Amino acid sequence: MANPSQQLMTSLGGGAPTGGHLYTTAASHTWTAPAGVTSIAVVAVGTGGSGSAGGGGNGGGELRYKNAIAVTPGNTYTVVIGARSTAGGSYPTSSSFASTTVIAVGGRSSVSGNQGGIGGAGGTGDGGGNGGNGGNAVYSYGSGGGSGGYSGVGGNGSGEEAPTSGSGGGGAGGASYTAANYLVAYGGGGVGIYGLGSNGAAPGGGGSGGGNGAQANAQGGLYGGGGGAANGSTLVTGLGGLGAVRIIWGANRSFPSTNVIQNYGGVTEGLN
Numbered sequence: 001m002a003n004p005s006q007q008l009m010t011s012l013g014g015g016a017p018t019g020g021h022l023y024t025t026a027a028s029h030t031w032t033a034p035a036g037v038t039s040i041a042v043v044a045v046g047t048g049g050s051g052s053a054g055g056g057g058n059g060g061g062e063l064r065y066k067n068a069i070a071v072t073p074g075n076t077y078t079v080v081i082g083a084r085s086t087a088g089g090s091y092p093t094s095s096s097f098a099s100t101t102v103i104a105v106g107g108r109s110s111v112s113g114n115q116g117g118i119g120g121a122g123g124t125g126d127g128g129g130n131g132g133n134g135g136n137a138v139y140s141y142g143s144g145g146g147s148g149g150y151s152g153v154g155g156n157g158s159g160e161e162a163p164t165s166g167s168g169g170g171g172a173g174g175a176s177y178t179a180a181n182y183l184v185a186y187g188g189g190g191v192g193i194y195g196l197g198s199n200g201a202a203p204g205g206g207g208s209g210g211g212n213g214a215q216a217n218a219q220g221g222l223y224g225g226g227g228g229a230a231n232g233s234t235l236v237t238g239l240g241g242l243g244a245v246r247i248i249w250g251a252n253r254s255f256p257s258t259n260v261i262q263n264y265g266g267v268t269e270g271l272n
Helices: 004-008
Strands: 017-024 028-032 039-045 063-070 075-078 095-097 102-104 127-128 176-179 183-184 230-231 235-237 244-249
Touching: 039 095, 039 102, 063 102, 075 244, 095 183, 095 244
Parallel strands: none
Antiparallel strands: 017 244, 028 075, 039 063, 039 244, 063 127, 075 095, 095 102, 176 183, 230 235
């Protein structure tokens, strides 16, 4: 079967082929550089933290991007989208392109003692921002941290303290509060993969509110928002927002904001 990237590329104004491919499924993928493509740009977002060990919120994933990556037409490159963490205190698998060329670390899940998980940090790229920390569960509930931005950090989730806004396009931290005898913990806000956008403003619910028992799931926002958690009669923890890797190619295209919009030049990007 032909590589989807080859099927979907086009040429703008007689220049270099233009196209893109987006990966969001947690797995190891293989991308083949199309004919005529010798340079690409990549943005990666780490998966948001899941699997709270207590009522603390989970950390948001970081964002990293890199431009002018040299590739050889016909060669294959490994793309990894991190799987969600399932145990308290653990990190998801990092999202990455070509092993160490671009790495975005996912958010850590919260640990025992109701301590919130820390946001993803320490990856590799030309730019980007760290994920926000999950909120400490002062009253047995904490919200997720926001995903990192293109030039700033994700907002921290709340427990007793107020959530914070993201910066540089980063997602806001989730809000936490007590309402109608339910402990409510929101997931952290996610970040877009089509270039620098507006900042996430606190309080930012990345997903629906969580609570005791089978109340809603506090899922982190796309992409990379940390899941919220509430440790009432039953521990409820939201899933972290999915990680992502987006590859683009073509003349005069670079992150964070130069010709990186969705369907640039009318090209429909591949998706896995």
